Structures are given as structure tokens and as C-alpha cells.
Amino acid sequence: ELHVANPTNDVLSSLSKMIQSSPHVLSLLYCHDKVASKEYDEPQLNDTTYSDGVYYNDDDDDKTMEETMKVVRLVKSDEPLGATIAGDEKGNIVVARILKGGAADRSGLIHVNDILVEVNDVAAQGKKPEELIQLLAGLSGPLTFKLIPGEAVVEPRTEELYLRSRYKYHPKSDPLIPCQEAGLDFNPGDVLRVVSKDDASWWQAIKLYNDIFYKVSEKPSNHTYTRTMGNTQPPSTGSVIRASFRRKRNSPRPDKHQLTPVKSQAPKLEPPTFPPYEVVSQFIPHQNGVGNTHSPTYRPIVLVGPQGVGRNELKDRLIDSNPAHYGVPVPHTSRSKQIGEMDGKDYHFVTREYMESGIRDNLFLEYGEYKGNLYGTSLSAVHTVIQNHQVCVLTPYPQALSVLRCKEMKPYIVFIQPPTLDQLDTMGIPGDVAPSVRPKLTIERDRTQDELSNLVNRGERMEAAYGRLFDARIVNDNVDAAFAQLKEISFFLENDLQWLPSEWMD
Known part of the structure; x- marks a missing residue:
């Protein structure tokens, strides 16, 4: 119970009433008092202890093992725990990976290589990782893990890396992903912030959207994507048909269907090949x-x-x-200037030889031929608009x-x-x-x-x-x-x- 030292102080009186009306604050104060007075029971561990990769019972080592064993209590919600497990060569169940930002990572107590001994008093000895995964899937509320610290892994300092995806990825349709629930769903154009590259095949990333950070999940690394999907090439769409090169909208112009590509001298503009991600x-x-x-x-x-x-x-x-x-850029043409047209405003009027030379030197963005005359948009004309x-x-x-x-x-x-x-x-x-x-x-x-x-x-x-x-x-x-x-x-x-x-x- 809270007592106000000076009842005439209205501020303290109001604060006391506010605290006493909040069950959460009262519970917090109650827990603080219990911990401060050490009114709690020590965690009870099984007689089963662990050493050198073998389980055994030895009362002499109980105290030592209790000191090395750690008990981690988490509350399971709809959010995944953010850790994967695997079996090692000795038959132990070990923590294989911790997802950044997940419940396990936020606890700060579960680490890679930790040996899992028990989950809610169910021994991990003799069980396969799949069995424990099914067990965890069926549990809800408080989870108590008993673990033996494994060899510490020093994580290398990761430089900030942002990637823009160039393909669609759905983890539930990928048979190669180690844990579908930990997979990250993304589409072309999504920006991903890579937070871990510890696994060469599966990186951990956060999807960014309007400055909102989504959950950290796994995505295929560049190596994995290239190995499984990266060799798929986009279909060819044939030769380049040049645009209608016009400056005045109401002036006669070559129709797009009448323009013919200059195949003999035009540079080849093939559909580009795409790496799976683009660093941005x-x-x-x-x-x-x-x-x-x-x-x-x-x-x-x-x-x-x-x-x-x-x-x-x-x-x-x-x-x-x-x-x-x-x-818009002023197009080039090899035809003669007509009455009322201005050089550099309606078209850049040049010789055919000049345009053919520019085409050979890849100076034109696109070009075509109409009634024996060349038309094209030069890269320099585009730069002129930008510079203006x-x-x-x-x-x-x-x-x-x-x-x-x-x-x-x-x-x-x-x-x-x-x-x-x-x-x-x-x-x-x-x-x-x-x-x-x-x-x-x-x-x-x-x-x-x-x-x-x-x-x-x-x-x-x-x-x-x-x-x-x-x-x-x-x-x-x-x-x-x-x-x-x-x-x-x-x-x-x-x-x-x-x-x-x-x-x-x-």
C-alpha cells in the first residue's frame, strides 16, 4: 500500500491515486519488492546433467552444472521465436541460427551453438529437431528453455547493405529454404536491408517500405539465387523498331509502323540480363x-x-x-529542312553520313528510317534537356x-x-x-x-x-x-x- 508523506501536497496525492489505480504499476512494484527481499525459489533442474556431449547423473557435479546451465523463459506469441535448431555430430540439439530482431535475439540469452536440454520440462535428449519443432508449434504462452552455453560465435561487423530485389520470391513455394516460416516474402522493386550474411546461402534481411521496417527474415543470397534461378533469361522481343521522331505534334511525321530499323548498322540492344539484386x-x-x-x-x-x-x-x-x-529532346534527321522549320528547334538537320557515323558510335538512343531519311534521338539531345x-x-x-x-x-x-x-x-x-x-x-x-x-x-x-x-x-x-x-x-x-x-x- 502506498502512503503519501505529505497529504497536503496535491501533486503527490494525485500521483499516489494514479499509481494505485494502475494494476500494472502495482504488479511491477510488488515484483520489485519480492526480488529485492529475495522471496523467490531457485530454479529446479533435473538430476540429469550434461558434460562432454554425454548425459549422465552425478550428484557431485550438480552444483557445477547448475552454474553452467542457463534457464531462459520466453512468452510465445503469434510471432515466431526467431531461432532454428539442428542436430550435431554428437546427437545434441543445438541452436543453429538466430534471426535478428526476433524474440530469441531480443532476449539476449539464446545464442548460436547453445545446446538445448529441455523445453517446458520435456528433455531434448534422443529427439530429432523435427520432433522438437512440432512440440514448440503446439505450445503457447510461457516457454522455459534449459540450455548449456555453446562455443561463442564472434559475428563479423556487417557493413550497411541495402539491396533492391529484381524478382519475386515466396518462401512457401521454395523447397530449398531451411525454414519457410522464417522466409521473407518480397517482390521486384522491394528494398531490403541486409542485417546478417553469416550463412552463405541464406541472408537475413529487413524489408523497407515507406521507412517502416518489417520483420527480419531470411532471403536467398546472391549465390543461392544464381544457382537456382539466376540463369533464366528474359525472352527476346525481336529487333528495335524506332519511335516516331517528331518535334511538332501537328506536323507531318513518320508513322511508327512505317519506320524501318537500320539493322545493318544499328547497335544491338538486347534485353539485359539481370543479377538477382541491385545494391542501392x-x-x-x-x-x-x-x-x-x-x-x-x-x-x-x-x-x-x-x-x-x-x-x-x-x-x-x-x-x-x-x-x-x-x-523533350530535339530529334535528328537526315532529310532536308522544310519551309517554316527551324534547325535546332524542330529538328537537328544533319547529313546522312553524320547520322550513320553517330549510329556506329552508339551516340543515338534510338533511330529509324522513313522514306529514305534517317530519324533519331541522340544521347546529347537528352543531356541538353537535363542541362537546361x-x-x-x-x-x-x-x-x-x-x-x-x-x-x-x-x-x-x-x-x-x-x-x-x-x-x-x-x-x-x-x-x-x-x-x-x-x-x-x-x-x-x-x-x-x-x-x-x-x-x-x-x-x-x-x-x-x-x-x-x-x-x-x-x-x-x-x-x-x-x-x-x-x-x-x-x-x-x-x-x-x-x-x-x-x-x-x-
Whole structure:
């Protein structure tokens, strides 16, 4: 019972009432008094003791073993205990791995190589690890472990390492993972903070999302992924068909279907091969010169997607929203200048020999031929937009991504994804629904079902081949909603923390 020394003191009186009304605080004070007065029983251990890998009974060594034996009491919740066990060559059950941040790790009392003697008075001697795992699975509430300390493991100092995954991983579908419950579920683009690489095949990591840390779990290491899955190559999508190189939207322009690739002299842009993870570092725009009022340089926004999905419509809307802030590179052409056109504004008018030389030297992001004239977008034209402190907006074919993804460009790649066939049917495309109730789409309404199916299939093939390079996805099932998402992405790129490949950082 609590007594106030000076009842006239209102503060102490209020504090006393508050404490006495809290059963948790009273319980804590009660336990403190019991421990301080040593009013508790010593833990009772079995007559069975342990030495040199063999169990035996010897009353003379009881005191010694009680001093070396440790008793750890944990309360089991829905959270896994965060430890794995295995059998050693002597038949003992030992702690094989401790997951960082788990219940066992937080206790600070269970360590790798500790020998498990008992769990809730059930002896571990003679049991297989699987039997003890089943036993633990059926227990709830307080768990009492009796362990003999094993040989201490000195953990090497781990440098801070962040990885961005390039593939999807579900531990419950992986037969090779030692403990599925300890596995980490992640998708392409997820950022993982590696906290332990003690096991060469299975690293421990935390999944980051909006600065929230999820549970520490195991993920396949680079070695494991490469050995089991890393040899899978993305399907080829054929030769590069160049974009429609236009500067004025209302001017005559080569149609994309009429452009032909210059195969004899064009550099090969194959779908890239992907390591399973990409080492990344934090990038804050205002701390790295991006968005700084003195030297604003912005990451290019790259829109990729199947032909006809609406990339150019979204690009035009973005530029129209702020022409001074968003820009496109001026294309090159080998054709003659027409009346009213300005060199360096509508096109860079150059000779065919100049363009062919640039193509051979890989100076063009993409290029094509139309009616005997070459058209192309040069890398220098992209750099000019960036150096003019504008957001460069590009709509290349995906084969150009391997050229764009570099330290100098730092592009942000957005996949403009067509709706599924079921969604298109629901929207009433082709036009069997009144225009007033149709969603706003950039997909032509007079397309046949086969053409729509081809559009969706091309999108799926593109994502399968290049999806590991995409930073974001926008389903263009409504052009207004898609444009709103694109504006949000643009704001994010200029203001918020991002994760970029470490090799891109200065």
C-alpha cells in the first residue's frame, strides 16, 4: 500500500491515486519488492546433467552444472521465436541460427551453438529437431528453455547493405529454404536491408517500405539465387523498331509502323540480363543537387509500354501542364529542312553520313528510317534537356533502357500498362457502350478484339522481358487517373527520398 508523506501536497496525492489505480504499476512494484527481499525459489533442474556431449547423473557435479546451465523463459506469441535448431555430430540439439530482431535475439540469452536440454520440462535428449519443432508449434504462452552455453560465435561487423530485389520470391513455394516460416516474402522493386550474411546461402534481411521496417527474415543470397534461378533469361522481343521522331505534334511525321530499323548498322540492344539484386543507396533530391534552386537537375521520366497504350498522350499532357518545366529532346534527321522549320528547334538537320557515323558510335538512343531519311534521338539531345534544368520526358522502346540506365541519366522508368482483356470488356471496348458512360481512354475504340488482345499480350511480354527495370507501373484504364498518377510520380522524384543504384551515386 502506498502512503503519501505529505497529504497536503496535491501533486503527490494525485500521483499516489494514479499509481494505485494502475494494476500494472502495482504488479511491477510488488515484483520489485519480492526480488529485492529475495522471496523467490531457485530454479529446479533435473538430476540429469550434461558434460562432454554425454548425459549422465552425478550428484557431485550438480552444483557445477547448475552454474553452467542457463534457464531462459520466453512468452510465445503469434510471432515466431526467431531461432532454428539442428542436430550435431554428437546427437545434441543445438541452436543453429538466430534471426535478428526476433524474440530469441531480443532476449539476449539464446545464442548460436547453445545446446538445448529441455523445453517446458520435456528433455531434448534422443529427439530429432523435427520432433522438437512440432512440440514448440503446439505450445503457447510461457516457454522455459534449459540450455548449456555453446562455443561463442564472434559475428563479423556487417557493413550497411541495402539491396533492391529484381524478382519475386515466396518462401512457401521454395523447397530449398531451411525454414519457410522464417522466409521473407518480397517482390521486384522491394528494398531490403541486409542485417546478417553469416550463412552463405541464406541472408537475413529487413524489408523497407515507406521507412517502416518489417520483420527480419531470411532471403536467398546472391549465390543461392544464381544457382537456382539466376540463369533464366528474359525472352527476346525481336529487333528495335524506332519511335516516331517528331518535334511538332501537328506536323507531318513518320508513322511508327512505317519506320524501318537500320539493322545493318544499328547497335544491338538486347534485353539485359539481370543479377538477382541491385545494391542501392539513399538519394535525397535537395541534398544531391536535384531540385536545388541554384543547380536544379532533374531525373528524366521514361514512359515505356506497348505501342498504342497511350504513352505519347500522357507525355503531351505532362509537358502541356508546365512547358517550362518539362521538355523533350530535339530529334535528328537526315532529310532536308522544310519551309517554316527551324534547325535546332524542330529538328537537328544533319547529313546522312553524320547520322550513320553517330549510329556506329552508339551516340543515338534510338533511330529509324522513313522514306529514305534517317530519324533519331541522340544521347546529347537528352543531356541538353537535363542541362537546361528541365525534366526530360522520353517514350523510347524498351530496348533502349540498357543505354538510358546509367549514372549520367539516372532515369525513372514508368511502365504504362494496358488494362486486362476482362477490364476492357467491362469498359465496353470496342464501342458497344454509349460514349457518355465510357471511361476516358487513349486506346482506340474501333479496335477489334484481336487487336486489343494483341495489345495486352505485347504488354505482358514487355513486362516479362524488362519488368525488372521498371520503377513504377501505371495501368492506363482511365487517362485522367493515369495522368494524375504520373504527376504524383513527378512530384515524388523532385521532393522525396529515393533508392538509386549505388554505382550511380557520387
